[in-house]
Amino acid sequence: MGKRSRTRTRPRTTTTTAGEVGPRQPCPCGSGRRYKACHGAPGGASAVFVARPFEGLASECDLVALRELVPSATAPLPLVGEHADRRVTLCTLLPMAAPAMVRDSGEVWLGLQVVHNFGDPSRDLAAVLLAALAQGEPGIVGLTEPPGEGPRLQDLVGDAPLDITVHDGFDFWVADSPDAADVAGALDEANGQVNPTTRLSSVPAAYWTDVTTKEHLRWVMPEPEGPLLDALARLHVTGQDVLVPDSRLVGMFRAHGLLTPVWDLPLGTGAEALEEPASRFASDLATTLASTEDLTSEERAARNGLAHRQVTIR
Template sequence: MAKKSRTKARDAAPLAEGEVGPRQPCPCGSGKRYKACHGAAGGAATPFVARPFEGLPGECDLVALRELVPAATAPLTLKDSDRPVRLCTLLPMAAPAMVRDSGEIWLGLQVQHSFGDPSRDLGAVLLAALDAEPGIVGLTSDPGPGPRLQDLISNDTLEVTVHEGFDYWVSDVEDTSGMEAALQQANESVNPTLRLASVEAAYWTNVGPKEHLRWVMPEPEDQLLDALARLHAAGRDVLVPGSRLVGMFRAHGLLAPVWDLEVGTGAEALEDPAAEFRAALDEALADTSELTTEQRAARSGLANRQVTIR
């Protein structure tokens, strides 16, 4: 019996790039195996969407704010309402949304509903908040088909503000007595983070023993890996002295290359080098020639240093 199982495993077709195996964790974040979640027939009311924020302004920033940036906000404009909406990385108690006393809606990005489509979840929470009294708003079950965030907002751009901590939680509260301890505890968990101004969706952070640049990029994975391999093989992926491209995250259908930086580098020193690297990357992306042996080896090394978040 065991021999038959081993033979079956050997003969199974290899997975295509980006495909999820039935026994692997479901990418929705539920903690279940794919075959028992979004891979099951009728296993989830909302189909799994690999690139949920595609088509939204600032897609790369949205991915960064959901997965990498501790404290940031951005205003959203609704298509059919003048109600003010504020997109936040994280809300108190990890709430999906909050209706403030002023009527403003705060929408939380760092919430794991595990219903397959974060944009659909955000849309459902936003619609619920439009009809809710002041307080916390959330989802208790899979919302099923319905408008996604793309269908509800009219933003052309995403104006991101990165905060030093979570003081924005009480920015509209006059009396903050009794909140100081919780706010201090939350702020102590925040690593200093800044968004570069010279390029899109690149975030410097200081995690104590190291500094990093984490840069979410919109290009399809295969083309981006080819381009990064060309630059790596040519030694053109060093942003500043002492920096090193160490790998990348894969989140919500996009790749986020990560550079290790020497302590003390800071964000300002990266502005011009990042812009120069972006120009070199665009040049490499336009190169459709076959990869050399050295470039293929570099590509393989980069592909092996990927960590999938979502």
């Protein structure tokens, strides 16, 4: 009679269904934490999680870029309705990572790189913005509790592309008060962490950056992930994804429901050299997205490689 196995049979781990996020996978909100410790936590915000919070806004892709990968940038935020006469500036990051600030002039600065974990960044930003607009004196404004069923950013701003200015640092924090000693330390620290970044003018939401050891192009794209991966795979097989000599599409990351392909570039490339190749690639991509043919075996292999080639955001 054979001996019994001393290895106990472990219960099978429940797998996730298609499109479901596993507990140990990164949370789709972009916080960098595992899903089970973020929107998948018991009593957390998973019930109100919005996968694509800025959908419908003309600058959806740029909003994702400014929130996730651009160090320092600003843009006037045109409001509609009762607050249309108020001056609001959208900022990637504010001193002390403040959600919003009311300036001495009454202008409101709204910070994008703030994680509230209430499930819908668009509603979070709208709640902070309304609180800042209602505040009668200068100071910092933030959220201390979930915003509830209030308006979203789409309800408060005009439907037009943002006029984005990318900065070399955060000196705009003190542009109207250069002797502001209270933020001097934070300013020096923040400036020391800024990598040179440029927004391309020939295509939307594409940002060149120099991280010292290499250069990258990170391009937030609005197309649905499946068709976009198919198109990128087709272009990869034909070599049409090579923007400049020795450049390489190395992978992509996902944030706020959108896919961001990332290219490695040779040192010394610079942003200007990418303008024409990026425009050409955008045209090729649009043509390829219209294809209804099945992927070849080589294209399927390329697609699988791209889909599993994740890169870090910063």
